Amino acid sequence: MLSPETKAVINSELANSIYLYEVYYSETEPPKRWAAWDIDVVYDGNVYERSAIKHSELTQSTDGKINDVTLTVGNADRVIQYLIETYDLIKKPIRILEIFEGVDECISHTYTIKAAKTKKDSAIFTLSIGFDFLKLEVPARKVSSRICGWDFKGTDGACGYAGPDTTCDHTWEDCKAKGNVSRIGCFPGVINERIYF
Numbered sequence: 001m002l003s004p005e006t007k008a009v010i011n012s013e014l015a016n017s018i019y020l021y022e023v024y025y026s027e028t029e030p031p032k033r034w035a036a037w038d039i040d041v042v043y044d045g046n047v048y049e050r051s052a053i054k055h056s057e058l059t060q061s062t063d064g065k066i067n068d069v070t071l072t073v074g075n076a077d078r079v080i081q082y083l084i085e086t087y088d089l090i091k092k093p094i095r096i097l098e099i100f101e102g103v104d105e106c107i108s109h110t111y112t113i114k115a116a117k118t119k120k121d122s123a124i125f126t127l128s129i130g131f132d133f134l135k136l137e138v139p140a141r142k143v144s145s146r147i148c149g150w151d152f153k154g155t156d157g158a159c160g161y162a163g164p165d166t167t168c169d170h171t172w173e174d175c176k177a178k179g180n181v182s183r184i185g186c187f188p189g190v191i192n193e194r195i196y197f
Contacts, residue, residue: 006105015100019055020048021071022095025087031095032083034073043099043106052076052122055096058109058129069111071096071125080123084116094127148175150185159183 018041022031034051035041041048052074059067071094073080083089091112098107111127118124150159152168160183161168168174175184 003105006100006103017098017100019053020097020099020106021051021053021055021073022097023083023089024093024095025083025089032079041099043097055127066129068114069127071111071127073123073125075118075121075123081118084118084123089113089116089125094125147171148185150183158185 019036020041020043021034021036023034024031033046033048034053035048036053037048037050040050053072055071056069058069075081093110093112095108095110100106111129113125114128115126116123148159148168148170150170152159152170153161159180161178161180163178163180165178168178172181172184172186175181
């Protein structure tokens with residue numbers, strides 16, 4: 001959660017930002033760090049080497065699917081090609097940070113490498129957010145729009161129903177009829193078992 005001061009700087013018309021990238025290619029080596037800038041950048045005690053690097057934005061399709069992010073890195077020095085050929089980068093994390101002039105906080109997102117390929121002068125990574133929205137469990141239960149996951153009158157107190165009924169069919173309609181919708185264990189805003197932001 002960003003502070004109000006940071007939000008004010010970020011939302012101002014004069015906000016200057018720099019994207020930083022961390023590629024976690026090995027469990028024993030520090031990540032490769034690059035900056036989408038024309039000089040090296042020092043942030044939080046780490047040096048991010050200037051690089052010809054950019055990424056696409058995270059978007060959502062009309063059917064609710066979160067689209068992959070494409071990260072393109074200059075490969076003139078063949079460093080990226082070496083990493084791809086030497087290490088198994090699939091499912092490894094890449095962290096993208098956006099830093100702003102005049103503030104200590106940053107916006108940070110971590111993605112998972114889904115695919116990697118090299119061309120003569122660049123390498124292209126396909127990044128995902130790391131999980132499938134269609135199979136998301138929060139936590140250890142499926143996200144559902146109409147079916148409640150709580151135990152009816154369960155001892156954990158999640159259901160919270162204290163009325164006279166002794167059975168429940170775990171549907172939105174039954175919970176509404178019992179007057180217990182405020183405690184229902186499903187997500188009516190989720191359409192076709194998908195999460196929308």
